[in-house]
Amino acid sequence: MSIRVNDRQRQLNGPWQIAAMFGLLLWAGIAQAGLSVGSVVVYSDGKVERFLGEQDGKLIWEDDRKRRYVKSKNPIVPVLERISLVSGKGYRQPISSGDPATIDKLGAGQAVEFTVSRIRDDGRRSERRWECQRTGNASVRVLGVDRRVEQFRCIRFIVHRKFWHKVVKEQLDFAYSRELELVVKRERRYRDKTRTREVAAILPPGQASYERLSKLVRDIRED
Numbered sequence: 415m416s417i418r419v420n421d422r423q424r425q426l427n428g429p430w431q432i433a434a435m436f437g438l439l440l441w442a443g444i445a446q447a448g449l450s451v452g453s454v455v456v457y458s459d460g461k462v463e464r465f466l467g468e469q470d471g472k473l474i475w476e477d478d479r480k481r482r483y484v485k486s487k488n489p490i491v492p493v494l495e496r497i498s499l500v501s502g503k504g505y506r507q508p509i510s511s512g513d514p515a516t517i518d519k520l521g522a523g524q525a526v527e528f529t530v531s532r533i534r535d536d537g538r539r540s541e542r543r544w545e546c547q548r549t550g551n552a553s554v555r556v557l558g559v560d561r562r563v564e565q566f567r568c569i570r571f572i573v574h575r576k577f578w579h580k581v582v583k584e585q586l587d588f589a590y591s592r593e594l595e596l597v598v599k600r601e602r603r604y605r606d607k608t609r610t611r612e613v614a615a616i617l618p619p620g621q622a623s624y625e626r627l628s629k630l631v632r633d634i635r636e637d
Contacts, residue, residue, distance in 0.1 A: 448473075448595030452619030454627070455596065459611040460635045462627065473595065489590040489597060490514050490546040490568055492530055505534045507542075514546065517566075522548050545569050545580075554589050556598045556613055563589040563598060 449455070451467045462478040472494065475483045481504075484495035491514050497504030512528025520526060525547040532540045546568040554563045570584040588600040599612040614634055617626070 448593070449616070450619055454617040454622040455613060456615040456617070456627070456630055456634065457611045458614045458634060459609070460631050461611070462631060464622070486514075487595060488514055488517070489564075489588070490517055490526075490544070490566055492542070492544070497535075503535050505532050507532050510541065514544075517546060517548060520548065522550050524548075543571055543573075545571060549587075552589065554591075554598060556591065556594075557616060561591050561593060561598070563591050565589050 449465045451465060453465045455463050455465070457463075463475050463483075464477075466474040466476055466482075468474065471487065473485045473487060475485060476499075477483070480499040482497050482499055483493050485491075486494055491509070492507055494508065495504065495506045507530045510529050510531040512526065514526055514528045517526050525545050527543065527545045529541055529543045532542060546566060549565045549567050552563055552565055553560050555561075566586075566588055568586045568588075569580075569582050571580040571582050573579070574581050583604075585603040586600060588597045590596070591598050594616075596613065599610075601608060601610045615630055
């Protein structure tokens with residue numbers, strides 16, 4: 415599946431505005447599980463994403479910087495496609511080898527390896543190798559509600575050209591709620607920096623007004 419950007423969307427230039435995101439049409443249909451179409455998720459790092467729906471078994475999201483994402487329902491699979499609705503630029507990231515779906519058949523601590531090909535709109539291509547494992551199940555309090563989550567660890571790595579051992583480039587530890595079809599907590603280690611984020615708010619369709627979102631994001635960023 416590929417996201418297409420029309421000329422009207424490319425003309426939406428200028429500083430990002432949360433309000434502009436909510437004028438876009440929703441994808442047809444209603445998600446069979448997870449969040450309702452039109453729900454808005456606000457994260458502890460101030461990022462805002464709106465759920466646009468499901469198409470061909472994939473989840474479609476859009477953020478406050480007018481970037482649209484295609485995501486797999488399998489939480490260990492990286493973003494399948496990202497495109498800017500302003501510039502039309504982005505990339506596809508199909509799975510080129512391995513089968514991340516086998517994670518459901520493995521026990522805790524057993525790893526699956528797979529490779530994705532990042533293909534940019536200018537034709538540039540790079541390979542990214544991942545190793546993921548389920549680290550357990552837990553109950554995590556999300557917005558005042560205890561939810562069952564699955565915990566995962568994924569590392570992106572390269573193989574050392576001389577000594578043939580794995581060199582970790584990025585590590586993700588996260589908790590995934592199947593009920594919400596959402597990563598509710600994540601810790602990312604990349605280039606000697608560790609960044610964490612979690613779901614700070616989920617606004618149902620019709621309740622994500624510009625004023626409410628602006629205040630919510632401002633409060634989060636000032637916290």
